[in-house]
Amino acid sequence: xxxxxxxxxxxxxxxxxxxxxxxxxxxxxxxxxxxxxxxxxxxxxxxxxxxxxxxxxxxxxxxxxxxxxxxxxxxxxxxxxxxxxxxxxxxxxxxxxxxxxxxxxxxxxxxxx
Amino acid sequence: xxxxxxxxxxxxxxxxxxxxxxxxxxxxxxxxxxxxxxxxxxxxxxxxxxxxxxxxxxxxxxxxxxxxxxxxxxxxxxxxxxxxxxxxxxxxxxxxxxxxxxxxxxxxxx
Numbered sequence: 001x002x003x004x005x006x007x008x009x010x011x012x013x014x015x016x017x018x019x020x021x022x023x024x025x026x027x028x029x030x031x032x033x034x035x036x037x038x039x040x041x042x043x044x045x046x047x048x049x050x051x052x053x054x055x056x057x058x059x060x061x062x063x064x065x066x067x068x069x070x071x072x073x074x075x076x077x078x079x080x081x082x083x084x085x086x087x088x089x090x091x092x093x094x095x096x097x098x099x100x101x102x103x104x105x106x107x108x109x110x111x112x113x
Numbered sequence: 114x115x116x117x118x119x120x121x122x123x124x125x126x127x128x129x130x131x132x133x134x135x136x137x138x139x140x141x142x143x144x145x146x147x148x149x150x151x152x153x154x155x156x157x158x159x160x161x162x163x164x165x166x167x168x169x170x171x172x173x174x175x176x177x178x179x180x181x182x183x184x185x186x187x188x189x190x191x192x193x194x195x196x197x198x199x200x201x202x203x204x205x206x207x208x209x210x211x212x213x214x215x216x217x218x219x220x221x222x223x
Contacts (some may be wrong), residue, residue, distance in 0.1 A: 033212070041214050042203060043157075043214045045211060045212075048210060048211050050210065057192070090157075099209075100147075100159055100162055100172070101147075104156055105155060105156045
């Protein structure tokens with residue numbers, strides 16, 4: 001059974017600081033996704049990582065994937081209040097037969113002024 | 114462009130009552146479709162997925178069922194709701210590279 005673990009689960013940081021969220025998973029996969037969820041809302045896609053060594057950046061967020069270590073990171077640079085949300089990683093362990101995602105528990109990020 | 118709809122947006126139902134949640138997708142044909150549930154403060158759990166009309170796979174045992182009567186319609190049902198069925202229900206469709214989520218239905222079972 002595929003397990004996906006995120007840490008930390010709760011993160012409170014000051015504006016302007018940097019931090020990294022980690023996503024570990026238990027079985028071989030080369031497809032990993034990062035989503036953002038605002039309170040009471042659905043999921044918004046942030047990054048799609050489809051191969052070992054993939055790195056993608058959008059604004060103050062950068063995601064990377066190391067399939068050998070079964071690890072993805074979401075790095076936040078110079079955080080701003082608008083980044084406050086819950087961030088989920090999700091792994092697709094068998095995308096050839098229907099793309100079924102297993103999610104981590106989420107990291108609730110609060111950026112304080 | 115593709116659009117995914119879910120209704121109702123919110124629902125309050127008593128224990129033991131039936132349930133029907135609907136999801137429709139526009140702008141694509143023969144999509145893979147998914148139902149996820151999110152308990153309060155938790156991640157998403159895949160409940161059902163479908164690769165075509167009438168083809169449903171269940172990921173977890175429960176008192177819920179799913180049906181796909183048309184190519185772009187996916188329905189989640191229950192004959193008798195339990196308190197533990199409360200949560201945020203999200204429908205999704207996928208292309209070969211990504212899953213796209215609907216706006217969700219927030220269900221409270223009282």
